[in-house]
Amino acid sequence: MVYEENTTDAVEMRHIISIILENEAGALSRVAGLFSARAYNIESLTVAPTDDPSLSRMTLVTSGTDEVVEQVCKQLNKLIDVVKLVNLTDDVHVERELILIKVQAENEQRDEVKRIVDIFHGQVIDMTDTTYIIEVTGDSEKIDAVLKALEHMTMLEVERSGQLGMCRGDKGMV
Amino acid sequence: MELTGAEIIIECLKAEDIDYVFGYPGGAVLHIYDAFYQQEEVQHILVRHEQGATHAADGYARSTGKPGVVLVTSGPGATNAVTGIATAYMDSIPMIVITGQVPSHLIGNDAFQEVDSVGITRPIVKHNFLIEDVKDIAMVFKKAFYVATTGRPGPVVIDIPKDITAEKTEFSYPSEINMRSYNPVVEVHTGQIKRAVDMMIGAERPMIYTGGGVILGNGSEQLRQMTRKLGFPITSTLMGLGAYPASDKQFVGMLGMHGTYEANMGMHHCDVLIAIGARFDDRVTGNLEKFCPGAKIIHVDVDPASISKNVKVDVPIVGEVVQVLEEFLAAIDKTKKTPNTAALKKWWNQIDEWRSQDCLKYDRDSEIIKPQFVLEKMFEITKGEAFVTSDVGQHQMFAAQYYGFDEPRRWINSGGLGTMGFGLPAAMGVQLAHPDDLVMCVTGEASIQMCIQELATCRQYDLPLKIINLNNRYMGMVRQWQEFFYEKRYAMSYMNALPDFVKLAESYGHVGIKVEKPADVVPALKEALSQKDRLVFLDFITDQEENVYPMIPAGAGLNEMILV
Numbered sequence: 001m002v003y004e005e006n007t008t009d010a011v012e013m014r015h016i017i018s019i020i021l022e023n024e025a026g027a028l029s030r031v032a033g034l035f036s037a038r039a040y041n042i043e044s045l046t047v048a049p050t051d052d053p054s055l056s057r058m059t060l061v062t063s064g065t066d067e068v069v070e071q072v073c074k075q076l077n078k079l080i081d082v083v084k085l086v087n088l089t090d091d092v093h094v095e096r097e098l099i100l101i102k103v104q105a106e107n108e109q110r111d112e113v114k115r116i117v118d119i120f121h122g123q124v125i126d127m128t129d130t131t132y133i134i135e136v137t138g139d140s141e142k143i144d145a146v147l148k149a150l151e152h153m154t155m156l157e158v159e160r161s162g163q164l165g166m167c168r169g170d171k172g173m174v
Numbered sequence: 175m176e177l178t179g180a181e182i183i184i185e186c187l188k189a190e191d192i193d194y195v196f197g198y199p200g201g202a203v204l205h206i207y208d209a210f211y212q213q214e215e216v217q218h219i220l221v222r223h224e225q226g227a228t229h230a231a232d233g234y235a236r237s238t239g240k241p242g243v244v245l246v247t248s249g250p251g252a253t254n255a256v257t258g259i260a261t262a263y264m265d266s267i268p269m270i271v272i273t274g275q276v277p278s279h280l281i282g283n284d285a286f287q288e289v290d291s292v293g294i295t296r297p298i299v300k301h302n303f304l305i306e307d308v309k310d311i312a313m314v315f316k317k318a319f320y321v322a323t324t325g326r327p328g329p330v331v332i333d334i335p336k337d338i339t340a341e342k343t344e345f346s347y348p349s350e351i352n353m354r355s356y357n358p359v360v361e362v363h364t365g366q367i368k369r370a371v372d373m374m375i376g377a378e379r380p381m382i383y384t385g386g387g388v389i390l391g392n393g394s395e396q397l398r399q400m401t402r403k404l405g406f407p408i409t410s411t412l413m414g415l416g417a418y419p420a421s422d423k424q425f426v427g428m429l430g431m432h433g434t435y436e437a438n439m440g441m442h443h444c445d446v447l448i449a450i451g452a453r454f455d456d457r458v459t460g461n462l463e464k465f466c467p468g469a470k471i472i473h474v475d476v477d478p479a480s481i482s483k484n485v486k487v488d489v490p491i492v493g494e495v496v497q498v499l500e501e502f503l504a505a506i507d508k509t510k511k512t513p514n515t516a517a518l519k520k521w522w523n524q525i526d527e528w529r530s531q532d533c534l535k536y537d538r539d540s541e542i543i544k545p546q547f548v549l550e551k552m553f554e555i556t557k558g559e560a561f562v563t564s565d566v567g568q569h570q571m572f573a574a575q576y577y578g579f580d581e582p583r584r585w586i587n588s589g590g591l592g593t594m595g596f597g598l599p600a601a602m603g604v605q606l607a608h609p610d611d612l613v614m615c616v617t618g619e620a621s622i623q624m625c626i627q628e629l630a631t632c633r634q635y636d637l638p639l640k641i642i643n644l645n646n647r648y649m650g651m652v653r654q655w656q657e658f659f660y661e662k663r664y665a666m667s668y669m670n671a672l673p674d675f676v677k678l679a680e681s682y683g684h685v686g687i688k689v690e691k692p693a694d695v696v697p698a699l700k701e702a703l704s705q706k707d708r709l710v711f712l713d714f715i716t717d718q719e720e721n722v723y724p725m726i727p728a729g730a731g732l733n734e735m736i737l738v
């Protein structure tokens with residue numbers, strides 16, 4: 001049987017994938033190149049060395065039908081630099097993203113921004129006479145909500161870190 | 175004792191038992207060439223274009239199962255090798271390509287003859303390395319050979335800056351290798367074996383469909399045993415020909431776009447499909463929506479990513495082909511289930527009826543040389559025992575259809591990438607690996623011109639190839655598509671200004687023979703074979719507008735073939 005497109009089992013879902021890979025020159029471009037070469041979606045990607053400096057951890061958010069995401073995972077696993085891969089979506093997990101926003105804040109806006117920041121348990125981490133830089137962490141829904149709350153104000157810069165994710169429970173990834 | 179990086183490279187090749195390296199020198203690899211000059215164990219074959227080096231190494235690898243090795247310089251040397259690397263990648267051929275690089279301190283400066291070889295080749299290799307320290311050379315080579323030859327094989331590129339080949343260090347070649355991120359050995363799932371065998375034994379209309387993976391994994395013997403034991407019909411992809419003997423009655427011919435009627439109809443109507451080392455390529459499946467509509471599918475492959483990529487599979491089995499087939503054999507022996515002989519008999523009757531269509535018939539009494547006739551005669555005269563390489567086009571399909579391969583690794587062609595220019599250099603690699611065997615290259619007048627310069631290499635190393643040029647004065651396969659789908663508007667597919675191939679062959683120091691009449695085909699072939707130590711270029715002037723049949727047009731199902 002072939003894959004049926006446009007049916008209900010072919011819905012595109014968001015997946016968050018955690019990857020441990022060799023911390024080597026070129027490893028990142030192998031992953032990124034795979035996504036462009038095979039026309040897979042990539043929504044966000046973060047990468048940095050782990051406590052073991054020879055390894056990096058990458059968190060990748062992609063979307064696609066189950067079949068496509070299964071292929072994505074298989075192709076990623078095939079990369080020689082990939083040590084371990086877990087599709088966090090299959091498990092109970094936590095997700096965090098950090099956002100920095102430089103927002104115009106003058107006169108009464110200054111209090112309003114402060115109030116919004118408090119509601120989202122964020123912080124003001126820098127200020128000038130006319131602006132604040134605020135920092136908020138949370139899952140992507142919360143980050144989206146912050147942006148929505150500030151929509152009517154003038155945001156001079158917005159920077160999101162991309163998702164980090166980790167499975168709940170007592171097991172480590174490697 | 176300390177050795178230079180260049181000397182270490184040679185030592186690594188010796189440690190890997192490499193007898194030939196195919197290459198072309200240049201500034202960035204001069205230290206390495208100097209090291210070659212000072213030893214005799216590893217022989218360097220000088221090609222005339224780096225594409226030729228990669229195809230030659232590829233032909234060597236396909237015909238032996240051992241990795242082919244290539245050495246080219248930085249910049250244009252590396253870019254010229256790209257087509258051959260991609261060709262090997264698409265067909266999963268083990269190959270090591272050493273590319274010179276500009277000196278370390280110049281990398282990134284747009285230095286003379288600098289290209290980002292690792293970046294350029296990344297999507298067409300199994301893996302690649304940039305060596306940054308002379309101390310890493312031995313380990314990188316060990317890893318490269320290990321990665322290239324295990325699991326699903328593939329080409330590996332090693333990029334080495336010039337300065338590193340001059341630096342010195344102690345050499346010792348690692349005897350073992352362990353890569354935490356690469357574990358090609360997989361345990362075969364016994365439960366899946368049982369499920370698969372139950373499904374096979376219960377089948378009423380089974381079909382075995384095998385691909386290049388059986389050849390790459392050396393599973394031909396086990397495949398034969400299993401197929402005979404089950405008594406099922408078996409078909410093969412273009413890449414898998416020879417794994418099961420073409421002369422055996424159970425073999426129903428090649429499947430796919432230019433496959434036989436019986437193979438494709440058998441695929442379409444089967445109820446259990448046993449796919450082994452094949453990847454459901456679009457040239458094989460035709461329209462996926464119409465593919466094997468009533469079949470349960472068992473798929474054996476060493477690469478998990480090949481499974482359920484294009485077609486949803488019912489019983490996936492990841493593993494080395496030999497191991498899986500041996501477990502199949504054991505499970506078949508043990509099972510208490512009995513095959514449905516009545517249903518199988520009916521199925522064979524159906525297949526024989528499709529077979530009686532004789533879909534490969536052609537006009538045998540033609541006044542003009544038919545390409546099929548040349549292949550058929552070539553098969554008869556060589557008793558099907560030659561190594562046959564091919565280029566890409568109609569002649570490739572005719573060779574696959576009319577030259578019956580009974581042994582694996584005899585049919586050498588570029589299936590995945592479809593690279594014109596492959597045939598001649600690939601044949602050089604085959605001939606070097608099998609100096610006493612007959613090696614023939616089936617080609618067309620367009621393809622042969624893409625790497626014609628390698629005739630000089632053949633002269634230099636006395637490679638007595640037999641080149642079968644099916645000269646239809648057209649890029650035949652392109653013309654066929656234009657005839658079928660563009661109302662005979664033959665845009666750019668006529669081969670104007672052809673050289674006199676006889677004179678061309680002669681000018682390179684070879685023998686050339688032009689053949690214009692059907693009656694001369696057999697004598698010419700015999701003459702060529704009798705010239706055992708000469709390269710003979712046979713230029714057959716063939717029917718200009720012959721087409722390859724049967725054919726499945728794009729978008730059609732396997733049951734919707736165009737017959738003659």
Ligand SMILES: Cc1ncc(C[n+]2csc(CCOP(=O)(O)OP(=O)(O)O)c2C)c(N)n1
Pocket residue numbers: 565566567568569570592593594595617618619620621622644646648649650651652
């Ligand atoms: C490098 C490359 N360029 C273009 C093509 C597209 N192509 C496929 S078959 C073909 C014609 C081949 O003509 P010829 O070698 O004369 O063989 P024939 O089909 O006539 O037997 C072409 C141009 C290709 N496969 N490879």
